[in-house]
Amino acid sequence: MVIVISFYSIILVISILQLRKEYQLDRDQAYDDYMDEIYSKPVSIIVPAYNEEVGIVQSVRSLLSINYPSFEIIVVNDGSTDRTLQKMIEHYDMKEIKKVIRKQVETKPINTIYQSSILSNLFLIHKENGGKADALNVGLNFSHYPYFCSLDGDSVLEPDAFLKVMKPIIDSNEEVIASGGSVRIANGCKIQNGHVIKIGLSESPLVVMQIIEYLRAFLMGRIGLSRHNLLLIISGAFGVFSKYWVIEAGGYKTDTVGEDMELVVRVHRMVKERGLKKKIVYVPDPVCWTEVPESISILRRQRRRWHRGLFESLWTHRKLTFNPRYGMIGLISFPYFWIVEFFGPIIEFFGYIFMILCLFFGGIYIEFAILLFLLSCLYGSVFSMAAVLLEEWSLTKYPRVFDIIKLFFYSLTETIWYRPMTVFFRCEGVLQMLKGDQSWGEMKRKGVSE
Template sequence: MLQLIGESIGIVFGGFITIYMVLVISFYSVILLLSLLQLRREYKLDKEQAYDEYLNDLYTKPISIIVPAFNEEAGLIQSVRSLLGINYPTYEIIVVNDGSTDDSLNKMIRHYEMKEIKKVIRKQVETKNIKGIYQSRTLPNLYLIDKENGGKADALNVGLNFSHYPYICSLDGDSILERDAFLKVMKPIMLSNEDVIASGGSVRIANGCKISNGHLLEVGLSKHPLVIMQIIEYLRAFLMGRIGLSRHNLLLIVSGAFGVFSKSWVAEAGGYKTTTVGEDMELVVRLHRLIKEKGVKKKIVYVPDPVCWTEVPEETKFLRRQRRRWHRGLFESLWAHRKLAFNPKYGPIGMISFPYFWIVEFFGPIIELSGYIYILCSLFIGGIYLEFAIIIFLLSCLYGSLFSMASVLLEEWSLRKYPKVSHIVKLFLYSMTETLWYRPLTVFWRCEGIWQIIVGEKGWGEMKRKGVSE
């Protein structure tokens, strides 16, 4: 009797995992189709179209670029140099030193000849205390704020309070921008007559690229397998996931590495939340919520063409910390706004986006890990369990490797950031192996993030930077 019950439970469990994966694959297939349609529509346009008309001050909106920096001395000078060379008429750069314990502050002061200034700041959002404000003697649009350590969100709020312009951009301290990135990411805002209140660009991986003095000279691939798999993962997340969701205003994430926001809307929403490690997603969710509650037609969009190049972890221990932290941040954002889930008051955001992020993004790793365990156990038990295991494994290959391979092809078809055929071939071949080793690793790390939530673990965890610019 007990054996029969056990067999029934095993069959039901295998069936549940199979049905779940079929539903997820179906959803991703729809997202892939939407992304294909959107890219086809966009790239029918003349991609050599000049942006000269947007360089006119009459059309463009001035931007305050906020660069939160905590122990970023390895790449901060080069990142600021990259920003000083962008192709945009009116902007300011606000570097916020968040209590760094390295030489970030002194290097900025020395390199850019900064002097301390006195300035009254309008406090729209509460923040930690400011120790000093500096301005470059030679570059009047470059500011440096030294403050007590309060985390990335608090540093962004300090920049928000200090900023002079109607749009703000959050940019990581280890990032390098392409020269026309701001013209491209601001284009939907300018064309929409301010109906678009936030716009995010693509993030690509700088490891392996040739970067000198803050400028991208040559796109390349790292030799580290972990980095190559992250490149594929980023392509999948941005080119497949975000394009499809953005098309119907369902986007819940604008990457903290590169995103532009209307300052007035961010201030009205209360600024960046300092009690979460996923402040970028939490802000976007709060903005969607504010839009719906005010009953206005505003949009948050993703633009694939403007690219920001950033450094990613090359060591397993740092990548593991990053993925655990990301999953905790995902939960904090979803839980803080849990009343949106399946709530028709919030339209497609409540009925599609939130259920998707709960069921697929947050709980997905638990079900996937269960599937891996089921496959391993079935090898010893055999029988009908083995049949379910084969189906689950094939679905895993479809869900993991096949969609990643499609993302690589999307990259080659649309943006073509990787100039060599050997790059695409290498990415394609690596994507075929994702299900066998990389995805199980990230699934396990995300499940560790869920365990950290259960036990109440806090903090970011140290992230080692070596810098990507020569």
């Protein structure tokens, strides 16, 4: 607990200082120049889609209206069993084209390639099912531009998101080779035709707790880690990468459920071994809205998968742990993810079991146990409330005072019910891993756009 509290406290201070520094700038003026093609870099937007018929048309529509000078959209239909392919063909008048693709990364076979007859920068690739990582590799092989963005098929981008996420890459003269943006929860928001009309909170307590969790993960965790180039995760929902460096690293790994984190770790490792000074950063301002689970069963599948993916990434690159050759990544970032993110939930789960057994069999100092429990509740709630305050202070995405109060109230209850529940799910992920279970677990979506 001391290790966790200390680390989160340091991260919180770094995040506050970084946000204060960034938001003293004139945000609009800072991005005006990047609307000129002379200063910007073209981007290929790759959208892997598997059974996304509910939201794929609206997601593509939101992408077509982004404020960015030069981009292409590549929707990769990964052998969907629903009407994802038909909806794209019908809505955007897709016509089959013949095109030779340079295979830089191995993938499953491609069946058909389409191009929209009304939008020349919109492509659709129909391929055999091979998973999200394989779909991204297909898009990588097909893409025409030096930078690409991986984007989930149910996501909706804010209009200026690409201007903001590309800014550190352009400003750094290619020292920054990957940049990730914030992911926010669309459940409860009013979204029409791929555009966020009104931001609000869902009535579901499960969704509200995930909003708080996402705020803490992005506005606290990733800002703090990014400040010193310690970032090991760029969300698969929204991130931009240099195509050259991803291909050099071998593309996305298809035999893991955590392909986004594994790729970032592999790129970090590669540039460190080559003695290069490259950065992977997080930018809090560009926002991508996505749907999250509204039922416990789907949340359970998601968290089990995330924890398995975390272990696979850490284990595959375990030689980085406490290895000075890899600088701060090896000495700070990797140990943090092992101790706090992977083993933390396991230790916490056994702590719960131990406390319950001690209540029945004796051997527990009740007053001290209550004190530890209150301390646990306090530190968890303080960090969650701090994340809510950072959101209100910086991005101000939730305009209603009632929404902020509601987030504050729910953050006080996190340690009592939501955290133990997710700890249990993550421990189940460890059990699945020990059994050799590699199942993905499908997430059924209702669709966030009207």
